[in-house]
Amino acid sequence: MKQPLLVFNNKGIYCQQAGVYIDAWKPVDKCIITHGHADHSRWGHKHYITHTKNVPIIKHRLGEISVTGKEWNETFIINGVKFSLHPAGHIMASSQVRVEYKGEIWVFTGDFKTEGDGLAEVYEPVKCHTFITECTFGLPAFKWTPQAEVFSDINNWWATNKEEGRTSILFGYSLGKAQRLLKHLDTSIGKIYTHGAVENMTEVVRENYNLPETTLITRDTTKDEIKGNIVVAPPSAHGSTWIRKMVPYVTASASGWMTFRGARRRRAIDKGFVLSDHADWEGLLAAIKATGCEKVIATHGYTDIFSRYLREELGYDARTEKTQYEEESSETATATSVEEKIEKKD
Template sequence: MDRAQATAAAARDLVVERPQGLYCPPGDFYIDPWQPVERAVITHAHADHARRGHARYLASAEGEGVLRARMGADIELQALHWGEVVEHRGVCISLHPAGHVLGSAQVRLEHTGQVWVVSGDYWLSGHEAEANPTCTPFEPVRCDCFITESTFGLPIYRWQPQAALFAEINAWWADNAAAGRASVLMGYAFGKAQRLLAGVDAAIGPIVVHGAVEPLNAAYRAAGVALPPTHRVTELPKEALRRALVLAPPSVAGSPWLRRFGEASDAFASGWMALRGARRRRGVDRGFVLSDHADWPGLQRAIAATGAPRVIVTHGYEAVMVRWLQEQGCQAGAFRTEYGDEAIEAEASGMEEGTADGRDPGEAAR
């Protein structure tokens, strides 16, 4: 392709980079913009993808409750069911499950014979029979261009089967409960906490959640996701707290709120726990490798399933993924975005939904 042909092809791109975020020129709207815009299509309600201040929002019906809980109940929101198509300025828009968190969507765009898919964040296991039980599983969408995340886009990231992981978590909790100490498990309040709740054995003991977690639990339950009973710290006697599993955002580390549990074992749940030294840097007793993003085999599976001859990589190990794609004969490039990773989201959760000292929001108000 010569320069003139490349310029003409670029002019037909359905998604381009702008200072405000990823922009669809023919449709005049943005996808997960990081600056306020008139029309925003939102893939999911994590803070790095869903920002306040947009005039109009479009998102999945499955994630409406979570998005309103985080952006405000009064936002102007159009909610689409999976596969439902709306047309705006000649661009056909539909949303398809991403399997990342409740309501997470891939955005399918069709215009003048082209089909592009913006994945947002997604979870697809390298183990074919597995799915995230707290949201609709990832759905491959055939397209001409696939815009993929690459948070864990290195071959070292390979998640173990979920059954094996939760067996480890349950054994850790049971051992602590038998010794009379609480098990404090830290992870992002939206998505990670609910994934943990859905996987642990609630028969081991009571489950206590931080005030940043419980509103999200309510949104998941309202959407029909089965979660075990949970308690606030003030609802249980001290004896019960010594057998409890405590789910909280990372901001509680070293806080007065955490000291209520007395002797406790702490752990952190994140895909970054796959890195040697990550647990030590976090200063926790245990690290459990659990992510709501696709691992290296999952990314490969997802990209292959789209059949896309062109792939654009965002946030994560873009250079590695682009090089690998080009070696496979794919036309590949990268977009620079302001989307964060699990660690950044986890740190943000405590400040956004809790308080700086780890107290429940309700406690801080008293």
């Protein structure tokens, strides 16, 4: 029986012919990294290969590592296997990995979204025979509102809070979501303040991406300075002593999980904005169709439901594979219920 071009083992997704892993979750000799989130770029590999713009991001997180940067659509050959990176649209410098050997083509998406956000490189459909896709939001209930409408709501919320003399605190993951928020906040309303985790990552990202001016909140920053302005912070800051400096404040979370009633209540936040860096139901289906693939492997999210739909309703040869990406992802989970997902993940 012919060995699949990519296999899933206890370390990650492995190309045996090339001796290379993709987004391995245990230390390996050589690993191609799709993007900078902790569940996909882990410490301990002997050598990393990733997009050039992702190099400073993973170095910031992982320290001094051996890493090679590649450009979009640049072919690199390892033991006869052709690899190339293509925009995934998930966050800045996030990649899909195209793998070709003897005319057979596989694509691994990593995490992705199909809507352009004005910051991350826009998702690029890549033709293939087998498509390995996430399905974080692989239910018909997930249908994203166009980004422009969401940011209009966010900026109106901020303006209203300012009129009422309150500080707006907006929670978003420190890599990706936070910069997307910063990019589209209306600075005519006021100043943007940041939590240290957001500011540090944003400074790294500024090397390659245009972002508005931000002000780091320090011990010397006063409540009066912040009042009426907006603060972008990671979800972990909620309920911390750090946040007390913002009183009186109003909180909000920007996440795909805000689709569900009860998510906001569970997190004890005042407002929820549905804004995800993953594809929604229609985005997932459109991405699969655009590849022209015959086989689909669903790796994390609503894998069973999504792959069953692909098989029974659309006729794809679809199956699932277990990964460890969901364990540390900002938005991904394979919990058995929506409530567990909301409880565990952003």
